[in-house]
Amino acid sequence: MAGPAPGRRLRPLAALALVLALALGLPTARAGQTPRPAERGPPVRLFTEEELARYGGEEEDQPIYLAVKGVVFDVTSGKEFYGRGAPYNALTGKDSTRGVAKMSLDPADLTHDTTGLTAKELEALDEVFTKVYKAKYPIVGYTARRILNEDGSPNLDFKPEDQPHFDIKDEF
Numbered sequence: 001m002a003g004p005a006p007g008r009r010l011r012p013l014a015a016l017a018l019v020l021a022l023a024l025g026l027p028t029a030r031a032g033q034t035p036r037p038a039e040r041g042p043p044v045r046l047f048t049e050e051e052l053a054r055y056g057g058e059e060e061d062q063p064i065y066l067a068v069k070g071v072v073f074d075v076t077s078g079k080e081f082y083g084r085g086a087p088y089n090a091l092t093g094k095d096s097t098r099g100v101a102k103m104s105l106d107p108a109d110l111t112h113d114t115t116g117l118t119a120k121e122l123e124a125l126d127e128v129f130t131k132v133y134k135a136k137y138p139i140v141g142y143t144a145r146r147i148l149n150e151d152g153s154p155n156l157d158f159k160p161e162d163q164p165h166f167d168i169k170d171e172f
Contacts, residue, residue: 056093
């Protein structure tokens with residue numbers, strides 16, 4: 001008597017493999033799809049000035065955050081530059097857009113306000129934002145000021161799809 005056809009023997013094995021993959025939480029993909037990475041970074045969140053101030057590099061066990069152009073970056077991997085006593089620690093725990101644009105650590109420049117910056121300073125800001133912060137550090141959120149108006153109403157000019165972290169294929 002002949003055994004089962006080869007195709008029939010593989011079906012139970014394939015079903016068992018699928019059950020094991022699901023039970024173990026292994027990533028699976030549909031035909032023609034690339035599997036997504038198993039781990040994603042922390043969710044992007046909204047920071048008030050008070051919340052952002054908690055991440056100024058003073059606490060050894062806390063991450064170090066700074067904001068430029070309303071985008072909050074985790075600069076912990078650059079602790080030697082941004083940690084307590086480090087040369088650029090003054091930029092951390094706040095939106096330091098003006099200071100980055102002017103290449104200044106003057107406390108008066110450590111603000112989000114870009115009023116009165118020259119074209120050259122705005123160009124320098126965009127270059128540092130793109131080539132340093134976006135290129136090297138993970139985005140962990142936005143400042144509330146970027147998304148909300150002073151009165152707390154939504155900023156209608158804020159478009160998630162225009163933000164540096166947003167990639168529509170990752171959202172669905």
